[in-house]
Each structure stands twice: as structure tokens, then as C-alpha cells.
Amino acid sequence: MDVYEELREILDAYPSGAPKSSVFDEIIRSLFTPEEAAIAVKMSFLPKSVEFIAAACGLSEDKAEEQLEAMADKVIVFCRQKDGKRLYGLLPTIPGLFEFPLMKGADTPELKKLGKLWEEYHDEAMGASFSGNPTPLVRVVPVSRSLDTQNRAHPYEEVSKFIDDADYIALAQCACRVSIGKCDAPKDVCIIFGGPGRFLAERGYAREISKGEAHKVLDVAEDAGLIHTSNNSADKASLICNCCPCCCTILRGRTKLHLPHAFAVSPFEAQVDADECSGCATCADERCKMDAIEIIDEKAVVNAENCVGCGLCVTACPTASIRLVRRAEAPHIPSTVQEMGLKIAGEKGKLQKFIEILKR
DSSP, rough: HHHHHHHHHHHSSSSSSOOHHHHHHHHHHHHHHHHHHHHTOOOSSSOHHHHHHHHHHHHHHHHHHHHHHHHTTTEEEEEEEEEEEEEEEEEEIIIIITGGGTOOOSSHHHHHHHHHHHHIIIIIIIHHHHHOOSSSSSOOOOOOOGGGGGOOOOGGOHHHHHHHTOEEEEEEOOOHHHHHHSSSSSSSSSEHHHHHHHHHHTTTSSEEHHHHHHHHHHHHHHHOEEEEEEEEOOOOSEEEEOOOTTTTTHHHHHHHHHOOSSBBSEEEEEOOOTTTTOOHHHIIIIIOOOSSSEETTEEEOTTTOOOOOOOOOHHHOOTEEEEEEOOOSSOOOSSSHHHHHHHHHHHTTTTHHHHHHHOO
């Protein structure tokens, strides 16, 4: 089997997938040299030592480390340190191979071409593969200022709490807006926590920021009308994406591809007090990105089926006539990232292959 096809099959075992496509073949060949691909097919999604990978590949440790470092510098494999040793692991397509190489910008012809290839691949196959079946990998998190005291029940429902609880925070450019560029929304708003954030900062694809700076990024994103999304688990946030509906992989799953499980909505939905509503249409015309609000008889009316519970309409309402209320049937949120990954892999028929690769 061609080594690139072998690598694609391994990446496809991850919950986000890597469907077969001539476009993806071009992507993966532009990211990995043949020598790098030959090493990658022996790796696991769980980081392993240089010694382990060298033995699996039949390489000297010095040669394996040289190649692995070159791959990590291109952010096409993950690297972290444990007990003074560097460990290396595979990156999935999303989040990973798509976003990371573009997080410094697309300032070369090669990166511009890569971004266009990813856009084509998203529309052809990746968007549907990334979508839940039915459990999504990501979920909408409401703007903190849109929640009142009665609604503040769970830390995993408050985006500002993710920042307060983080031990490391990095900031990078939004790969979606870098690669597609269909709007002028701010790009420098992608927040990554923990080990992945540290890895990206160490390799020059992100920069470490303070909690105060991270809160300011949320304010910038909210003012720009961007929707907060994060991993669909209740244990801890891996990232905060601040998404637009025209460029971002997550939202385009609904706005362009019309996939019902592209992401999980928040546990809330918008509700309008018609007596207080002035009919100014700020919510419908400027803030709602999902066509969930329309003006009928000079009053805002919410279509609950389209509402994703982001809260952007709440924070912009001049008469405070909109608020978030809990949905009658809130989506189930997996307890941990591990539970989420195994659940999604099982739903997509990938569980056995996924576990086999994890056990390498």
C-alpha cells in the first residue's frame, strides 16, 4: 500500500476522520515528505518516546529524533516533554493538521494553496466526516455576559471559566479566516490551552498570553459577533474557537453544508420579551449568525430550531428584552474528552481501529 494512503487510513480512524479524496492526497503529500510519512505510519495518537518510535521504524535514535523534530517544527506531529524527555504523537486532521500549519498566516504561495485545498476538502468530504453521528466533537458556549445568575449552574457552560481554570494559555490566528478570508472579522482570536498551546508557542505558531489578555480576546470576539465554540466535553476546555459563519469549519457545517450534527448547540436558547422589544432589529440584522431571529409585526421572534444559544443577541439588545433560558431538552455533554472520543469513534464505526492505534 502507498505510504500516504496508509497514513490517511490511520488518520481516518480518529473521530474527526480523513475521508479518501484526491484533494486530501494532495494535502498530505504537501505536508509530509515520503520519509516523514513512513515514520508517521508507525506512530500513535498518544505521544511516545524517540526510542520507541525509532525501534518501530527501524531507524537509529539520532535519525528518528532529527526527523521527528523537523516534523514538529512544521507542526504536523505533536511534541511534549515528560520527565525531561520529548514525546511525539500523531495529530488528527481536525484539530491539528488543518489548523496548526496555518496559524502563523498564509503568507507564502504554498500556504495559500494549502488553505484552498482544505476549503475544497471541507466541502467535498471533511465537513461531513467532522460532523457528529450524532455526537459532535465541538459545542457552542454562550457569551458569559449573556447568562444571568439563575443560569450559572455548571462551570463548563461559562466560557470565561475556561480561562480562569487554565494552567497555560496560548493565542494563535484563526486558521479558517486565514485560509478562506471571506470576512474582515479579527483573526488573532484562537485560544489554545495546556499542552497543545505550549507546543504551538514553543514552535512559533502561537504566543503565550495571560488570563487577563485571554479575557480581552473574548471581549474582542464578542464585540465582533463571533460565536464561542469548544470541545464537547465537561471536564476541561482544550481550546476556544471564535467562529464566523462564512469561514469557520465548525459553523460552515450548518450554514453551508446543512449538517444537523456539525456541532452541539449550547444548553440555552434565546427568548424575547415582546412587551419590552422595540423592534430595532439589532439582534436579527447584526448579531444572529444562524438566521434564528426575524422581525414580525415590529417584534423580534426566535426560531428555537435555528438558535444555537450563543448569547450574542442578548448582549447587544438595547432594551434588554432578550435573555437566554434553558432548553427543555438540553444536549448531553460527555463527561471527559476521552469519553467523547470513544463515544464518537463508536458511533462512526471506528472504535476498534482507533483503539488499535492508541495502543501502539
